[in-house]
Each structure stands twice: as C-alpha cells, then as structure tokens.
Amino acid sequence: MTPHKTVFIPYKPKTILNKAKRADHWFWTRYSAYPYLGCQHGCEFCYCREQKFSPYDDPADFSHVIKVKENAPELLRRALKSAPLDAIFTADYQPAERMFGMSRRMLEVCLEAGFPVFVLERNPGILRDLDLLKAIHQKARVTVAFSIITTPDSKNYDRVCQMEHLAPPAKKRFEAMQKIAEAGIPVGTCMMPILPGLCDDPANLEAVSRWTADHGGSFVLASGLTLSDQQKEYFFGVLRERSPDLLALYQRLYPPKSYGPVGMDFHQIALQIREACTKHGIRDRMPRPIVPGEKRTLNKRVVELLADQLHEMELNAEPDHRLWAYRKAAWAVEDMTEDIGLLHRTMGLKGLQAIPDIGQMATVVEGLLAEARKERSQ
Ligand code: SF4
Numbered sequence: 001m002t003p004h005k006t007v008f009i010p011y012k013p014k015t016i017l018n019k020a021k022r023a024d025h026w027f028w029t030r031y032s033a034y035p036y037l038g039c040q041h042g043c044e045f046c047y048c049r050e051q052k053f054s055p056y057d058d059p060a061d062f063s064h065v066i067k068v069k070e071n072a073p074e075l076l077r078r079a080l081k082s083a084p085l086d087a088i089f090t091a092d093y094q095p096a097e098r099m100f101g102m103s104r105r106m107l108e109v110c111l112e113a114g115f116p117v118f119v120l121e122r123n124p125g126i127l128r129d130l131d132l133l134k135a136i137h138q139k140a141r142v143t144v145a146f147s148i149i150t151t152p153d154s155k156n157y158d159r160v161c162q163m164e165h166l167a168p169p170a171k172k173r174f175e176a177m178q179k180i181a182e183a184g185i186p187v188g189t190c191m192m193p194i195l196p197g198l199c200d201d202p203a204n205l206e207a208v209s210r211w212t213a214d215h216g217g218s219f220v221l222a223s224g225l226t227l228s229d230q231q232k233e234y235f236f237g238v239l240r241e242r243s244p245d246l247l248a249l250y251q252r253l254y255p256p257k258s259y260g261p262v263g264m265d266f267h268q269i270a271l272q273i274r275e276a277c278t279k280h281g282i283r284d285r286m287p288r289p290i291v292p293g294e295k296r297t298l299n300k301r302v303v304e305l306l307a308d309q310l311h312e313m314e315l316n317a318e319p320d321h322r323l324w325a326y327r328k329a330a331w332a333v334e335d336m337t338e339d340i341g342l343l344h345r346t347m348g349l350k351g352l353q354a355i356p357d358i359g360q361m362a363t364v365v366e367g368l369l370a371e372a373r374k375e376r377s378q
Contacts, residue, residue, distance in 0.1 A: 004064035006040060008096060011067055016075035022334045023086055025307035026221065028143075028288040029118050030086035033076050035102035037067035040094040041122050041167040044238045045193055049231040059234040063166060066096050073105035080113040087116040087141075087289050093125035107132050116141040116289035120190055122167045124176035130183055137185050141289030144180050145190040145221065146173040151211045154204040160195065162242055174215040181216025186287050188212055188219035194269060195225055196253055196261055197246050202272050209276035219283045222273050224266050227254045270315060285311060298341040299333050301372040302365060306330040329361035344369055 016033045023030040037055055039048065042063025049059040056062055069075075076090075088110060091103035107129060110117050117136050119126060121144065126133075136142045148170050150160040161169065180187040189212040194200050209220050227235055232254055239247045254260035270284070277284045288304040290297055310326040332355050333340060343351040344366065352362040352369075 004060075006064045006066060006095075008099070009065065009067045010070045012071045013069050013075070015079070016069065016072050017079035017083065017088075019083065022331060023288075023303075025303075025310070025330065027089060027118050027120070027145075027286060028087050028304075029089040031083065031115075032089040033072070033079075033106060034090065034092055035069050035072045035100070035106055036092050036094065036096055037069070038062050038065055039092070040064065040066060040096060041164065043122070043164040043167065045163055045195060045225055045227075045235060047193075047226055047228075047231065049234055051229045054230075059230045066094075068096065068100050068102065070100075070102075072102050073109050076106050076109045077113070080109065080115060083115075085115060085291060085294060087118055087143075089118045089120065091117070091119045091121070091126070091129075093121055093123040093128075095123075095125075097123075097125060104129050104132065107136065111136045111139065114140045114291065116143075116291055118142075118289065119144045120147060121145070122147045122164070122173065124168055124172045127176055127179055130179065133180070133185055134183050137183075140291045142185050143286060143289050144177075144185055144187045145219075145286065146177050146187070146217075147192055148173050148189045148208060148211075149191050149194065149199045150204060151207040153207040153211075154199075155201070156198045156204070159243060160198050163195065163198075163238070170211075174211050177212070177217050178215040181218075186218055186289075188217040188221070188282070188286065191220060191222040191273070193225035194222055196264060197249050198243075200264075200269055202276075205269065205272045206276040206279075209273065209280050209282065213280035213282045217282060219286050220273055220277055221284065221286055222269065224261055224264060224269075226259045228259050267315075267317065274315060295339055296336070298339060298369065298372050298376070299336055301375070302340060302368045303330045303334045305368040305371060306333065306365070325359065325361055326364075328357055328359065329365060332357040332361075333365065340365075340369060341373065 018032045020030050040063055048054060049062050054062055090106050097103050133142050150157050151170055177187050189208060191208055212220050239250055253262055253264055274284050285308055290300045306326055307330050313323055349362060349366055352365050
C-alpha cells in the first residue's frame, strides 16, 4: 500500500444528469448526478475502476487523481428544470468534499427544485449536511444508505478493512447511521459488494443486519461483486499480494471474459439476508421516496408494492413468466402520465385494463391500488 499524493483536477463537463427511462426497483432512482470522478476511498473492489466508468489508463490512479466537476450545481439546476419529478442519486462525501463542497451545493439545488434524493455513502462526512438533508426530506424525501460489508464482529473484519483501508471504519459509518435515523431520515445498509470468501458467511450477513437494526437502520440491501477488464486484473493483483489463499477462488468465480461471479449461489445469500433482517425487525427492501402531494403518488406506491411482490417471488424462485408479468405491470404503471387513482375512479377495472402492457395484471393492480389508498387515508 504505497501512499500517493492526491491530485485534484477541476474541469467543466457539458452535462451532469444521467437519466434512465424510469426509476429502478432497487434504489428507486431515475437520475444520477455525481460531483467527482475518482474516489479517495479507493476501495480495491470498486467497479468504477472498470474501463467504462474510469477515465484513467492506470486503475491505481482512481483513488488519488480526482476530477472535480466545478460547474456541477449549475448544470444540475439547468437539467432539473425540464426533468420529470423523480429521485436523484447524488452527493459524494469523499475527503475532496471538504475542500470543494460540490455535494452540498448540489443538494441545495435538489432542495430548491423539490426533487427526492438518495445518497449512498462510505463516509460519515455526510453528517455535515444533515440540516440540508432534513430540509429536503421535509419537502421531497431523502433516503440514505451506508456502504458497509462487514462489522467488527465478523471473522474476516481485518482482511475486509484492508480492502477499503482509505475509507472511515465501518463502526464510524454505523454511528453516522444512528444520527441520520435520529433525524427521522430513512437510512440503512447497502452490503455492496458481498466479497466471496470474506463477507458471504451467514454470521457476517447476520451481524451486518443486527448492527444496522441496532443503529436505527431500517433496511439491508445486498449485491455481489462484479469484476471486468482492467479492474479484474487489478483486483487479482491485490489478492495475490494480500490474500493469496483466496486467489484460486476468485479465479474460478471470475473466469476470463466473465463479469461473474459464475456459480455463486446469490439466491441463498438473499434468503439469508431476508432471514437476518426479519429476525432484527428490518427489511431487505428500501422504501421508495415519494414527494408528498405529487400527482402520481398512488402510481408510485402501486409500483413499489408490485416491486416488493416481485422481490418476494424471486426469493421463492417462482417461474420466469410470473416474474415478467409483475415486472412489466410495474413498468406500465410507472410509465403512466395520469393519476392511476383518478383513472380507476372514473373507469373502474376497465380503465386499468386499458393501461398499455398491463395484460392480465389489472386485477392485481386494482388490489394494490386499494391497499395504497387505505394507507393514504390512515
Ligand atoms: S466508496 Fe464507493 S465509489 Fe468510492 S471507492 Fe469505495 S466503492 Fe468505489
């Protein structure tokens, strides 16, 4: 681990807001806007070292050559003027933020525009902006997730810490989680990525869920490690140097040309996380941030309920055609421009059946709509 001098390169990109066709069913974000390229937390496993994300020839530069998008707040303000209301994945509290303050300024733009925000963070530095997050949450909703893949209780804690040695320790992230929860903002953990042989043992999955619940978190999401092109070689090099006993496992899970992990039973891990979350009274799904009073409140809640059921069915390994029916119904409701509640009030089930691509799911949607209405009236 040779220390590097950090270099900051300010520049002015032409655009800042990445837009998807619709919100995903995971973080519930449709947009993303990041203030920096490169990350001083320098996690060895970070997928951002892959060629398609990284502007660096040498993946090692990723952690100490930081490009600062100095016009990010202005670009964001302009882009949000014509963007339909939906959640934005933004802010980044790596140490550069203390010098440049771009995340704070971007959050100020989100507040001004009334857009919901999702922040995924490895740094308790986010607490500096708790006042602002509270204000956005009051107006438009905020969700925060801390990237945490291990706890001090875990048997591989020291080895995992080596993989993210430039980031503040997991304990500090949990303490920050507690403060965010106390401020009334939904917060939880993203176990991303679950490193094979280091983080995927049931005791670690249980410990992360328990620590999350004990610190006011309300959810744990998890996903596996992907490795491709220059990042795969880089990470194999890290293993060769620091954990050579794991190299053969990773070479088997991540053969040439695969993104991986090939042959890893992630379904089993998802079930174990579900079990641990249930035991500690939290969820393995993130709540959708929905702006109070917006026209499509019911649509968004119905989509959330459909996606929750889809997740349930995936855990139960239900057949693909059933999963696709729910997925397509969720997309169909998400894509509607009119209020699904009004449509149902004026046309009943026939109105729902007329939604493009809803197929035979209209009666399921009708049931979920009744549930969403009931919640709203409580
Ligand atoms: S904190 Fe996130 S973005 Fe930064 S290096 Fe680690 S995994 Fe990558």
